[in-house]
Amino acid sequence: MKAKEIMVPINVSLKPDSTMKDALLVFRSTRLTGVSVHNQDGRLIGMFTRDILDDCLLKGTSLETCIQKYYLRDIMCIREDLTINNLADIISWLRSSRIEQTPVIDINGRPVGIINHTDAINQLLDHIRFTYKEIADIFQKTPCGLVATDVQGKITLVSVYLKQTFPDIRVGQQIKELLAGLSFDKIINGVSCEPQKVKLFSTNVIVNGLPMLQGGRINGAILLLQETAAISASIHSKKEDNRQELSLVNKITDNNQLFKQNGTKYTIDCFISQSPCMVKIKSQALQAAKSSSTVLICGESGVGKELLAQSIHNASNRYKRPFIKVDCTAISAGIAEIELFGYEGGAFTGALKHGKPGQFELADGGTIFFDEIGSMPWSLQGRLLRVLQEKEIERVGGITTKKIDVRIIAATNQDLYKLTLEGRFRKELYYRLNVLDITIPPLRKHIKDIPLLVNHLVDKYNKKYGKQIKGVSDDTMVFFKTYQWPGNIGELENVIERAIAGCHLDLIQIDLLGTTAWEQNKRLEHIILAESTKEMAREAQKKAIANALKITKGNKSRAAKLLGISRTTLYDKLKTQITM
Numbered sequence: 001m002k003a004k005e006i007m008v009p010i011n012v013s014l015k016p017d018s019t020m021k022d023a024l025l026v027f028r029s030t031r032l033t034g035v036s037v038h039n040q041d042g043r044l045i046g047m048f049t050r051d052i053l054d055d056c057l058l059k060g061t062s063l064e065t066c067i068q069k070y071y072l073r074d075i076m077c078i079r080e081d082l083t084i085n086n087l088a089d090i091i092s093w094l095r096s097s098r099i100e101q102t103p104v105i106d107i108n109g110r111p112v113g114i115i116n117h118t119d120a121i122n123q124l125l126d127h128i129r130f131t132y133k134e135i136a137d138i139f140q141k142t143p144c145g146l147v148a149t150d151v152q153g154k155i156t157l158v159s160v161y162l163k164q165t166f167p168d169i170r171v172g173q174q175i176k177e178l179l180a181g182l183s184f185d186k187i188i189n190g191v192s193c194e195p196q197k198v199k200l201f202s203t204n205v206i207v208n209g210l211p212m213l214q215g216g217r218i219n220g221a222i223l224l225l226q227e228t229a230a231i232s233a234s235i236h237s238k239k240e241d242n243r244q245e246l247s248l249v250n251k252i253t254d255n256n257q258l259f260k261q262n263g264t265k266y267t268i269d270c271f272i273s274q275s276p277c278m279v280k281i282k283s284q285a286l287q288a289a290k291s292s293s294t295v296l297i298c299g300e301s302g303v304g305k306e307l308l309a310q311s312i313h314n315a316s317n318r319y320k321r322p323f324i325k326v327d328c329t330a331i332s333a334g335i336a337e338i339e340l341f342g343y344e345g346g347a348f349t350g351a352l353k354h355g356k357p358g359q360f361e362l363a364d365g366g367t368i369f370f371d372e373i374g375s376m377p378w379s380l381q382g383r384l385l386r387v388l389q390e391k392e393i394e395r396v397g398g399i400t401t402k403k404i405d406v407r408i409i410a411a412t413n414q415d416l417y418k419l420t421l422e423g424r425f426r427k428e429l430y431y432r433l434n435v436l437d438i439t440i441p442p443l444r445k446h447i448k449d450i451p452l453l454v455n456h457l458v459d460k461y462n463k464k465y466g467k468q469i470k471g472v473s474d475d476t477m478v479f480f481k482t483y484q485w486p487g488n489i490g491e492l493e494n495v496i497e498r499a500i501a502g503c504h505l506d507l508i509q510i511d512l513l514g515t516t517a518w519e520q521n522k523r524l525e526h527i528i529l530a531e532s533t534k535e536m537a538r539e540a541q542k543k544a545i546a547n548a549l550k551i552t553k554g555n556k557s558r559a560a561k562l563l564g565i566s567r568t569t570l571y572d573k574l575k576t577q578i579t580m
């Protein structure tokens, strides 16, 4: 980020012979806390601040006095083309600065603007956030072999794709141990950008690498690894895709057994979707099922977040392993630690002799689903973050760690980013969770799906209650399509279940919906009716009073008599009409 990108351009400055009054006028017309002072050539020679002006005026210095004797010399300034890219630079600059706004100069030393220190920090933090997210996205989502190292060649990041293909690659390992025959020095010194042919375990790969620069210094390298037999690899991956699709079909033929085995009850086939926005969600979910990346599912209550999470699990190659749900609204920090991480034998009084595995261990090889993650206690958020970073857990009371392979899916109906700004959710955890994000729209945004959903739900509950109801009446469908559904598909499902349980006809009639939905709608109609009646009565009264006053030529006593009301009542009515 260049200094000029964050500076506020300023076209006012003072000269040594400017007066206190000149300075006062500048401060009164701007929000500056200091103004640049320039010499005859227009070069910056100092700053005159509001504080100095206040001091001078308090001491009785005349407004006609020159600022010559008073402005600050030896101030820090920044050239507009300076790159500011790290917090350390900003912190050292803040430490050395005596004023809250640092002047920015052009190549000739002329003042061109100022940088507000708080703005600079905020912009830099935003910049870091975006860069971090971009890098995380590249390493998580790009289907290619990427490795980042530090300057000594120690691996600091491995792309998800590479890790899946070669699970033995470890963060912390030396790149030269991993890639036999690699000339890392050439890469880190930027000597050669020639591709190198090396071996990764027993596979031949081509490595392209580049040094990474920070603040003009090399601080690591990025390596792109490609299998030499790229063409055969792509054929292989297509075959693999076909194989996965086939196995998915086979899987779905025996859902009941699958559900019993892994603790789920939905596959992607249960996700009813016809409108484009919901079709997109379905394909995002199937895409997510192909990797083990963390998924954040957002959406109001009842939109189908859990259904989607289970569908992702069952469409992934983890489907034979458990799907474990953790309801974060129902956990308290202390107990949850034990639930999630388990405990070692003898960790506390009453503990089992041999300890107990927690949900993370139970979900090993499978998926753990954190429902309403926004409600997770702060301390637990910290522990979850460590699991995400280190992919290992430590039982309560334990001294050793255990590697685990769990895919994390989190769901929320809150704005998690807003929670991070309010300091209620850890920012880093938010970025770690938000690798793949899927936002399911509320039902009122895809009412086109209602008839299909209704048919699906009628079928479902016909089976449950042994009924043969054909559907809903036309006016019920109209009502369904106009109602706002604050509880979304979950609410629609409840309405239909209750109606089916109590229905003895072929079609569900509107009067069977003894539901909150229906009652609310009726209440609303009643309120609108009552309001409009009141309004009509008020209008009629106004007209009658105006007429009576017209007939009596403004005589209020006679007008009251004419209207059959007392004089005070008429006065009251007139008063409320004025305020109405």
Ligand SMILES: Nc1ncnc2c1ncn2[C@@H]1O[C@H](COP(=O)(O)OP(=O)(O)OP(=O)(O)O)[C@@H](O)[C@H]1O
Binding pocket: 270, 271, 272, 273, 299, 300, 301, 302, 303, 304, 305, 306, 307, 308, 371, 411, 413, 453, 456, 489, 490, 493
């Ligand atoms: N697209 C859909 N097709 C069919 N049924 C759906 C769909 N979406 C949701 N449902 C049904 O609606 C009900 C609520 O879904 P689910 O529990 O997954 O929602 P949720 O967003 O997790 O809700 P909450 O935030 O309240 O936990 C479930 O019974 C589910 O079967």
